Amino acid sequence: MDAFIRGMPKAELHVHVEGTLEPELRVRLAERNGVELPYRTADELAASYAYQDLSSFLALYFSGMDVLRTEQDFFELTYAYLQRVHAQNVVYTEMHFDPQAHTSRGIAFDTVISGIRRAQEMAQDELGIRSQLILGILRDMSAESAMEALEQSLAYRDWIVGVGLDSDEKGNPPVKFREVFERARAEGYKLTMHCDHLQENSVEHIRQCLDVIGVDRIDHGYHVLDDEGLIDDVRRRHMCLTFCTTSNPSDPAPRRAAELKRALELGLNVTVNTDDPAYMRSYYLSEVLLNTQQAVGLSREQVAELARNAFRSAWIGEGRGRRTL
Ligand code: ADE
Ligand code: ZN
Numbered sequence: 001m002d003a004f005i006r007g008m009p010k011a012e013l014h015v016h017v018e019g020t021l022e023p024e025l026r027v028r029l030a031e032r033n034g035v036e037l038p039y040r041t042a043d044e045l046a047a048s049y050a051y052q053d054l055s056s057f058l059a060l061y062f063s064g065m066d067v068l069r070t071e072q073d074f075f076e077l078t079y080a081y082l083q084r085v086h087a088q089n090v091v092y093t094e095m096h097f098d099p100q101a102h103t104s105r106g107i108a109f110d111t112v113i114s115g116i117r118r119a120q121e122m123a124q125d126e127l128g129i130r131s132q133l134i135l136g137i138l139r140d141m142s143a144e145s146a147m148e149a150l151e152q153s154l155a156y157r158d159w160i161v162g163v164g165l166d167s168d169e170k171g172n173p174p175v176k177f178r179e180v181f182e183r184a185r186a187e188g189y190k191l192t193m194h195c196d197h198l199q200e201n202s203v204e205h206i207r208q209c210l211d212v213i214g215v216d217r218i219d220h221g222y223h224v225l226d227d228e229g230l231i232d233d234v235r236r237r238h239m240c241l242t243f244c245t246t247s248n249p250s251d252p253a254p255r256r257a258a259e260l261k262r263a264l265e266l267g268l269n270v271t272v273n274t275d276d277p278a279y280m281r282s283y284y285l286s287e288v289l290l291n292t293q294q295a296v297g298l299s300r301e302q303v304a305e306l307a308r309n310a311f312r313s314a315w316i317g318e319g320r321g322r323r324t325l
């Protein structure tokens with residue numbers, strides 16, 4: 001099974017490029033940019049990556065980004081991720097990036113996206129791995145700030161395939177960004193939203209995604225399983241759910257794996273993804289798939305179905321860029 005999973009061509013649909021910042025690179029960029037870190041070595045940093053819930057995770061994630069300052073930094077971050085997953089036979093990946101987390105620190109949108117794009121092009125030319133970008137909107141910031149990020153993105157329209165919604169879900173429902181996502185749709189972007197780090201309001205947030213926003217995909221979406229109506233609706237629409245089975249520290253991986261198995265058995269279009277691998281014990285796609293398979297005893301056929309679901313649900317051919325698939 002190990003060889004089968006590692007050797008299988010794979011696609012990833014839910015990863016945050018800033019969440020692939022490994023402690024070693026963080027230390028190197030901190031030295032280069034004269035940024036003070038709370039710990040001196042990569043090992044000490046990695047040991048400090050403990051969190052109890054989404055908000056303590058997000059605090060780590062956003063503070064980690066402080067070392068990313070130049071176009072070259074974003075290039076190195078992205079290239080390192082693409083190189084790493086290429087070695088695991090990931091042949092296609094859709095990466096979220098969070099421009100507001102950088103523009104709010106005084107880093108230009110152009111600096112961020114140009115570095116990422118250069119790495120995407122180089123990785124495609126040199127390694128053959130293809131990738132596309134999803135603009136992540138930070139839902140704990142205002143709808144005005146989201147609209148501004150969307151407008152900034154339009155100058156790079158050909159480099160971005162979709163718009164997503166991430167960061168802290170509590171008190172920030174999908175409908176807060178209704179106009180932003182309507183505009184994104186009108187501009188031709190595909191739409192996705194994170195749903196479900198919450199227990200309360202989860203079903204309601206997923207309903208809003210389906211009925212008000214009209215998303216093309218749901219990131220996470222575990223609580224679909226709590227509601228028979230949602231199960232039927234999501235299945236009927238072949239709506240892709242991007243499960244991340246190492247993702248949320250307050251929801252242990254075995255529980256996520258069990259939910260994944262149930263989703264497969266219900267005939268839902270579910271996929272496995274890594275979310276923020278550098279902060280989640282450096283598990284990339286092969287390890288997450290293998291751990292999930294072992295936790296609940298998925299069959300080879302079920303593992304292959306996960307891979308097929310990802311390729312079928314990828315926004316391949318949706319991008320307008322010269323080099324996108
Ligand atoms: N941004 C990066 N990782 C995230 C996650 N797991 N949930 C919400 N927002 C995120
Ligand atoms: Zn995510």
